Amino acid sequence: MRTLKCAYEFAAYNAGSTNVNLPTFADIEAAAARIKPYAFETPLLENANLNARMGRRVFIKAEPFQRTGSFKFRGACNRILLIAESERKNGVVAFSSGNHAQGVAAAAELFGIPATIVMPSDAPRVKVEGTRSYGAEIVFYDRRSEDREAIASGICAKCGATLVRPFDDAGVIAGQGTIGLEVAHALAAKGIAIDEVFVPCGGGGLLTGTALAVTTLQPTAKIVAVEPYDYDGMGRSLAAGERVRVSAKESSIADSLLPPTPGEITFALARKVVSRAEVMRDDDFARAVSYCVRTLKIVAEPGGAAGLAALLRSAAKPSAGATVVVISGGNCDPEMLSACCAKFPIP
Amino acid sequence: MRTLKCAYEFAAYNAGSTNVNLPTFADIEAAAARIKPYAFETPLLENANLNARMGRRVFIKAEPFQRTGSFKFRGACNRILLIAESERKNGVVAFSSGNHAQGVAAAAELFGIPATIVMPSDAPRVKVEGTRSYGAEIVFYDRRSEDREAIASGICAKCGATLVRPFDDAGVIAGQGTIGLEVAHALAAKGIAIDEVFVPCGGGGLLTGTALAVTTLQPTAKIVAVEPYDYDGMGRSLAAGERVRVSAKESSIADSLLPPTPGEITFALARKVVSRAEVMRDDDFARAVSYCVRTLKIVAEPGGAAGLAALLRSAAKPSAGATVVVISGGNCDPEMLSACCAKFPIP
Numbered sequence: 001m002r003t004l005k006c007a008y009e010f011a012a013y014n015a016g017s018t019n020v021n022l023p024t025f026a027d028i029e030a031a032a033a034r035i036k037p038y039a040f041e042t043p044l045l046e047n048a049n050l051n052a053r054m055g056r057r058v059f060i061k062a063e064p065f066q067r068t069g070s071f072k073f074r075g076a077c078n079r080i081l082l083i084a085e086s087e088r089k090n091g092v093v094a095f096s097s098g099n100h101a102q103g104v105a106a107a108a109e110l111f112g113i114p115a116t117i118v119m120p121s122d123a124p125r126v127k128v129e130g131t132r133s134y135g136a137e138i139v140f141y142d143r144r145s146e147d148r149e150a151i152a153s154g155i156c157a158k159c160g161a162t163l164v165r166p167f168d169d170a171g172v173i174a175g176q177g178t179i180g181l182e183v184a185h186a187l188a189a190k191g192i193a194i195d196e197v198f199v200p201c202g203g204g205g206l207l208t209g210t211a212l213a214v215t216t217l218q219p220t221a222k223i224v225a226v227e228p229y230d231y232d233g234m235g236r237s238l239a240a241g242e243r244v245r246v247s248a249k250e251s252s253i254a255d256s257l258l259p260p261t262p263g264e265i266t267f268a269l270a271r272k273v274v275s276r277a278e279v280m281r282d283d284d285f286a287r288a289v290s291y292c293v294r295t296l297k298i299v300a301e302p303g304g305a306a307g308l309a310a311l312l313r314s315a316a317k318p319s320a321g322a323t324v325v326v327i328s329g330g331n332c333d334p335e336m337l338s339a340c341c342a343k344f345p346i347p
Numbered sequence: 348m349r350t351l352k353c354a355y356e357f358a359a360y361n362a363g364s365t366n367v368n369l370p371t372f373a374d375i376e377a378a379a380a381r382i383k384p385y386a387f388e389t390p391l392l393e394n395a396n397l398n399a400r401m402g403r404r405v406f407i408k409a410e411p412f413q414r415t416g417s418f419k420f421r422g423a424c425n426r427i428l429l430i431a432e433s434e435r436k437n438g439v440v441a442f443s444s445g446n447h448a449q450g451v452a453a454a455a456e457l458f459g460i461p462a463t464i465v466m467p468s469d470a471p472r473v474k475v476e477g478t479r480s481y482g483a484e485i486v487f488y489d490r491r492s493e494d495r496e497a498i499a500s501g502i503c504a505k506c507g508a509t510l511v512r513p514f515d516d517a518g519v520i521a522g523q524g525t526i527g528l529e530v531a532h533a534l535a536a537k538g539i540a541i542d543e544v545f546v547p548c549g550g551g552g553l554l555t556g557t558a559l560a561v562t563t564l565q566p567t568a569k570i571v572a573v574e575p576y577d578y579d580g581m582g583r584s585l586a587a588g589e590r591v592r593v594s595a596k597e598s599s600i601a602d603s604l605l606p607p608t609p610g611e612i613t614f615a616l617a618r619k620v621v622s623r624a625e626v627m628r629d630d631d632f633a634r635a636v637s638y639c640v641r642t643l644k645i646v647a648e649p650g651g652a653a654g655l656a657a658l659l660r661s662a663a664k665p666s667a668g669a670t671v672v673v674i675s676g677g678n679c680d681p682e683m684l685s686a687c688c689a690k691f692p693i694p
Contacts, residue, residue: 043390048414048453049480064644067395106395126641133396293684294473297411297646297677330644334688337640341681 020265022272023170025216028177028209031078035175038077038110042066042179044186044324049295055316057192058323060308061183062298064330068130070256070304071176071206071328072096072103072166078175079164080107088113090160095119095148097255098127099329100166105136116161118152124255124301126333167205168263176206180213183324194221195321198307200328201225201234201277202257204266210326211273221321225270225277226306228252228285233261234270235277243267253282253336254303256329284309289340292327299337304329367612369619370517372563375524375556378425382522385424385457389413389526391533391671396642402663404539405670407655408530409645411677415477417603417651418523418553418675419443419450419513425522426511427454435460437507442466442488442495444602445474446676447513452483463508465499471602471648473680514552515610523553527560530671541568542668545654547675548572548581548624549604551613557673558620572617572624573653575599575632580608581617582624590614600629600683601650603676631656636679636687638694646684651676659694 045060063071080092091114094104101117108115115136119128120143131138139155141148156163165172180197187194197214201207204225211223225234230248237244245261252258262270288305291312292298300308307325392407410418427439438461441451448464455462462483466475467490478485486502488495503510512519527544534541544561548554551572558570572581577595584591592608599605609617635652638659639645647655654672 040393043392043412045390045412046387047412065390065392065394069644290681293646293681297416299640299644299646334637334640334685338681338685338688341685 020268021170022265022269023174023177023209023212025212027170027174028181028213031174032178032181034081035074035077035178038067038107039074039178040066041182044183045296047296053316054311054323056319056323058311058325059183059187060296060298061179061324061326063179063326063328064299064304068099068102068106069329069331070099070103071179072099073106074178075172075175075205075209076100076103076164077107079169079171080104080111082171083162087160087162090162091115092164093118093152093155093161094164094166095152096166097258098123098131099256099331101131101136102127102134102331104164105131105134108136109134116155118148118155120148124331124333124336127331130331167203167259168265170265173205173209173265173269175209177209177213179206179326180210184214184217187322188217193321194218195319195323196222196224197324197326198224198226198310199326200257200303200306201227202303203259204234204262204270206326206328207234208266208269208273212269215273222275223273224307224310225274226310227277227279228254228257228303228306229279229281231258231260232277232279233259234267235279237262237267238270238274238277254285254306256301256303257306278310280306280309280313284313286340287344288312289332289337290344293337293341298327299330299332300327301329301332302336302340367615368517369612369616370521370524370556370559372559374517374521375528375560378521379525379528381428382421382424382525385414385454386421386525387413388529391530392643394643400663401658401670403666403670405658405672406530406534407643407645408526408671408673410526410673410675411646411651415446415449415453416676416678417446417450418526419446420453421525422519422522422552422556423447423450423511424454426516426518427451427458429518430509434507434509437509438462439511440465440499440502440508441511441513442499443513444605445470445478446603446678448478448483449474449481449678451511452478452481455483456481463502465495465502467495471678471680471683474678477678514550514606515612517612520552520556520612520616522556524556524560526553526673527557531561531564534669535564540668541565542666542670543569543571544671544673545571545573545657546673547604547650547653548574549650550606551581551609551617553673553675554581555613555616555620559616562620569622570620571657572621573657574624574626575601575604575650575653576626576628578605578607579624579626580606581614582626584609584614585617585621585624601632601653603648603650604653625657627653627656627660631660633687634691634694635659636684637691639674640684640688641694645674646677646679647674648676648679649683649687
């Protein structure tokens with residue numbers, strides 16, 4: 001399989017005017033306080049082999065250890081806590097390939113409200129089982145022929161439930177941004193400045209929330225968005241200066257990063273806080289997953305390892321500041337782990 | 348495969364008099380200061396699913412994230428730093444199935460001294476490769492027919508190198524004890540008392556070091572040693588009141604826990620600080636490894652997951668205090684991970 005690396009370079013803070021209400025740094029701080037009793041502060045790990053390979057200090061923000069196995073619990077929890085008490089009992093609805101599904105289902109279960117999740121019929125088994133284990137009702141749809149947003153809206157209209165969007169929602173983005181807050185505070189406590197942060201990008205909620213928190217506290221930090229080849233909606237949109245919808249011919253093993261276009265809010269925010277976008281192929285994801293198992297000892301899913309994939313493809317370079325990689329999720333079928341490790345015995 | 352659970356119960360502090368010099372709590376505190384620039388403070392993770400399953404709060408001390416992928420770096424690093432400067436240049440020698448090998452090799456590499464490691468020819472590939480990657484010379488031996496200790500002593504005699512024993516050494520035990528120190532301090536900072544600590548036991552270095560630190564800071568904490576079936580040298584020795592040597596008919600997938608008898612020092616110390624020993628079968632280890640991948644998102648090796656195996660076989664019970672599980676290493680061939688996950692799809 002060929003591998004191709006595309007990189008767009010953006011000037012930070014290059015955004016034009018926007019009509020959407022963007023989440024603020026204060027929203028992220030409020031989210032951190034709101035979700036603190038429910039979410040875990042995940043570890044920021046360092047690995048001697050990775051440091052040696054990259055020639056600098058690399059810190060891994062490990063969201064597989066978040067409740068539900070991915071960062072998505074943060075945004076879902078914050079968003080559900082923002083629903084008025086009187087409306088919460090009507091429940092929540094979400095559409096998701098699996099991680100947002102589990103995040104919403106687990107948060108809903110914690111607060112004792114019903115959840116219905118619209119999932120693609122080809123979602124990884126581990127994600128379907130996880131979602132079901134949190135007591136949510138699952139409605140399957142066909143990724144190629146059906147419109148998940150329409151199905152979800154229909155359910156909401158019928159029962160008065162609140163739709164918890166996977167990324168294009170200020171409350172969700174603020175929740176994901178708590179990752180950036182934790183990273184920046186932990187490194188500041190060690191007296192270490194942040195050079196670059198590699199973040200997986202699907203719809204851009206994790207990317208923009210993390211970027212907003214980090215760049216507010218460390219204005220010189222550069223944020224790198226990493227997307228699958230042919231699913232680089234964010235990179236192309238940032239390059240074009242307007243939202244672009246991609247139409248990929250083939251699927252990708254990075255199942256969590258396949259939205260065809262960034263959200264309205266995430267795109268507007270990304271223009272302000274993201275400085276570069278990179279594209280990775282399936283082999284890059286697989287190599288990163290193998291590296292996670294063999295060297296980092298972390299179970300990561302292909303999309304969750306996108307930031308690491310980009311780092312591993314880059315050249316070693318000394319740096320005084322830290323490179324941060326967000327590994328966003330670990331909900332990976334063991335068969336996929338095994339296939340990645342078999343394909344890349346020396347990652 | 349049948350599974351069998353054996354448990355011996357010991358009164359804590361039941362030791363008789365002893366002629367060996369035991370490491371002290373002060374030795375562990377000194378080790379912590381000594382290895383701080385080189386070892387990582389590993390995270391103490393909590394998992395919502397595990398808490399729900401066990402009916403109480405469980406904290407995972409995750410040593411797969413230690414340098415070299417297991418706790419062994421701690422003891423090796425402390426021991427090597429205790430060698431007189433003038434003797435260090437002659438190098439170090441160790442015998443080990445793989446984790447102590449890597450710990451010694453990595454510490455020796457850090458301090459720029461030569462290391463020779465005597466390893467069994469059937470050691471997991473990942474451990475052999477790891478040891479080699481730290482620049483050590485490897486000498487293979489046959490586990491059934493050759494005496495690794497004699498081979499190692501021979502090498503030492505020839506070149507004046509220092510033998511770094513895998514467990515029966517006060518400096519090594521004090522280094523491993525820094526795990527107990529970190530656990531006790533982290534939980535004290537949260538205001539949480541420790542009820543029980545499940546620790547994998549091979550020769551007993553990790554077990555007794557951890558136990559000494561924890562029971563000094565939390566005298567009511569109970570320490571549980573977990574060994575493979577037919578390799579329960581520590582449990583049988585504690586029950587007999589003297590060191591017993593086991594002779595197992597079959598091997599075990601818990602390759603890191605196969606010493607036939609506890610050390611003189613580890614046995615004498617265990618009599619003071621260990622309250623229970625349990626025995627696990629290969630299926631218990633495999634189930635725990637699968638649980639680590641699927642739920643905890645940690646790569647654990649079978650022996651490293653021994654403490655978790657014992658916890659998962661025990662009944663859920665509410666408790667005000669914390670249950671701690673030390674996952675001691677993650678140097679597992681991907682094929683082994685995959686086999687464990689395939690055998691236990693629902694762990």
